[in-house]
Amino acid sequence: MSILNEDFLWGGAVAAHQLEGGWNQGGKGISVADVMTVGANNIPRRMTEGVLTGENYPNHEAIDFYHRYKEDIQLFNELGINCFRTSIAWTRIFPNGDEDSPNEEGLQFYDDLFDECLKYGIQPIVTLSHFEMPYHLVTKYGGWRNRKLIDFFVRFARVCFDRYKDKVTYWMTFNEINNQANFAEDFAPFTNSGIKYEAGEDREKIMYQAAHYELVASAQAVKIGHEINPNFQIGCMIAMVPIYPYSCAPKDMLASVSAMQKRYWFTDVHVRGHYPSFITNYLARKNYELDIIDQDIDDLSQGCVDYIGFSYYMSFAIQDKNKGPAYDYDESTDLVKNPYVEASDWGWQIDPEGLRYAMNWFNERYELPLFIVENGFGAIDALDSNGQVDDQYRIDYLKAHIEAMKEAVEYDGVPLIGYTPWGFIDLVSAGTGEMKKRYGFIYVDKDNEGNGTLRRSKKKSFDWYKRVIESNGESL
Numbered sequence: 435m436s437i438l439n440e441d442f443l444w445g446g447a448v449a450a451h452q453l454e455g456g457w458n459q460g461g462k463g464i465s466v467a468d469v470m471t472v473g474a475n476n477i478p479r480r481m482t483e484g485v486l487t488g489e490n491y492p493n494h495e496a497i498d499f500y501h502r503y504k505e506d507i508q509l510f511n512e513l514g515i516n517c518f519r520t521s522i523a524w525t526r527i528f529p530n531g532d533e534d535s536p537n538e539e540g541l542q543f544y545d546d547l548f549d550e551c552l553k554y555g556i557q558p559i560v561t562l563s564h565f566e567m568p569y570h571l572v573t574k575y576g577g578w579r580n581r582k583l584i585d586f587f588v589r590f591a592r593v594c595f596d597r598y599k600d601k602v603t604y605w606m607t608f609n610e611i612n613n614q615a616n617f618a619e620d621f622a623p624f625t626n627s628g629i630k631y632e633a634g635e636d637r638e639k640i641m642y643q644a645a646h647y648e649l650v651a652s653a654q655a656v657k658i659g660h661e662i663n664p665n666f667q668i669g670c671m672i673a674m675v676p677i678y679p680y681s682c683a684p685k686d687m688l689a690s691v692s693a694m695q696k697r698y699w700f701t702d703v704h705v706r707g708h709y710p711s712f713i714t715n716y717l718a719r720k721n722y723e724l725d726i727i728d729q730d731i732d733d734l735s736q737g738c739v740d741y742i743g744f745s746y747y748m749s750f751a752i753q754d755k756n757k758g759p760a761y762d763y764d765e766s767t768d769l770v771k772n773p774y775v776e777a778s779d780w781g782w783q784i785d786p787e788g789l790r791y792a793m794n795w796f797n798e799r800y801e802l803p804l805f806i807v808e809n810g811f812g813a814i815d816a817l818d819s820n821g822q823v824d825d826q827y828r829i830d831y832l833k834a835h836i837e838a839m840k841e842a843v844e845y846d847g848v849p850l851i852g853y854t855p856w857g858f859i860d861l862v863s864a865g866t867g868e869m870k871k872r873y874g875f876i877y878v879d880k881d882n883e884g885n886g887t888l889r890r891s892k893k894k895s896f897d898w899y900k901r902v903i904e905s906n907g908e909s910l
């Protein structure tokens with residue numbers, strides 16, 4: 435008998451902009467992802483002004499799921515998944531983001547997509563905002579640095595909740611909302627914020643302001659969602675990268691505590707409905723006077739999430755750098771390599787036990803159901819002489835993580851809703867824009883330059899994952 439519930443959700447996860455393509459079809463507007471170039475060889479992706487520079491914009495076609503979703507869902511069904519996590523491209527529904535009424539063609543696309551899933555008993559799990567805000571909201575309003583964005587997002591959320599209330603139960607508001615906590619210049623465009631920083635700006639302050647507006651928008655959306663359908667399960671989505679102390683030196687331990695606070699306070703607000711003391715103290719210490727009105731405080735307290743969705747790929751380690759008691763965590767300088775774990779080709783430290791640790795951390799702190807909505811191994815897959823991919827390394831990675839996940843459930847009693855490995859069909863990398871950083875069980879014939887037939891084929895991991903699902907996690 436499986437230690438996982440019979441109704442455990444086994445699925446796969448994607449995001450609209452990373453697989454749909456059809457970037458200017460069906461009345462869709464331009465999103466921040468549509469104006470981002472490919473990054474490679476340590477050169478980060480760039481958000482260009484407009485889309486006419488003649489460079490490669492990998493999200494324009496992506497893997498053309500927009501036109502091929504019917505065949506793809508047939509394959510998903512063969513894989514045996516019972517849920518499919520995707521996002522709704524904001525720009526298909528509100529092309530510029532600030533229109534009064536939605537684009538019917540975009541709404542219809544997701545009706546058709548969800549119906550196609552449901553036909554096979556695959557329930558859609560939906561993220562409302564996954565790194566793909568309308569570009570117009572950035573140029574005209576400055577993205578999430580502007581309070582007006584709350585209303586635009588909430589209008590979008592309400593339209594989606596209303597339209598798909600009988601087709602979708604599990605929702606998430608903002609993908610990896612805390613991934614902007616490191617507010618690096620080149621990173622902002624890849625988060626939900628869409629913000630472009632100007633020289634000399636206090637980026638950290640802007641990050642806190644933007645995050646506040648997003649959290650208020652999320653809370654308002656959660657409240658409205660529950661009014662529209664009380665059965666909705668609306669979660670947050672957190673990028674969970676545990677930050678271990680490098681050693682048992684007490685100051686390393688405190689550095690770890692402080693770094694975790696700086697990265698995960700978003701979860702505190704989402705779950706508890708108010709700011710934790712260490713963040714209010716920090717904001718005061720920095721003299722960051724944010725635009726936080728009384729109504730926001732009310733909204734936050736009334737829009738607490740039902741579950742915690744999170745991604746887990748790796749862990750970090752931190753060493754005390756003599757910063758004193760008010761430790762100011764800085765991801766770019768304070769992290770150190772963990773000598774006990776290996777890393778992927780992209781330097782992501784592979785740490786299955788870290789998943790069990792993370793699940794315990796969430797459970798001890800919040801006692802809410804958890805949903806692992808991303809986990810996976812980005813690698814360069816080579817085709818053998820038969821055109822097959824023997825991705826045993828991916829199987830090894832996922833097997834170890836599923837084992838750790840099961841231990842958290844079995845030994846530690848952590849409540850877990852489901853598991854949806856990331857990019858289970860190859861898609862465009864969010865971080866680099868490359869195709870060659872692959873996560874899938876399904877191979878897609880396309881290279882970094884955009885060449886290829888887009889043909890789909892099964893990798894070795896396809897049959898492996900199918901057996902995992904069939905056995906409800908027993909056969910690894």
Ligand code: BGP
Pocket residue numbers: 449609610673745808812856862863864865866871
């Ligand atoms: C998460 C994002 C996904 C996804 C994944 C893998 O941060 O939610 O959109 O892309 O990471 O990252 P990458 O594509 O950079 O390998």
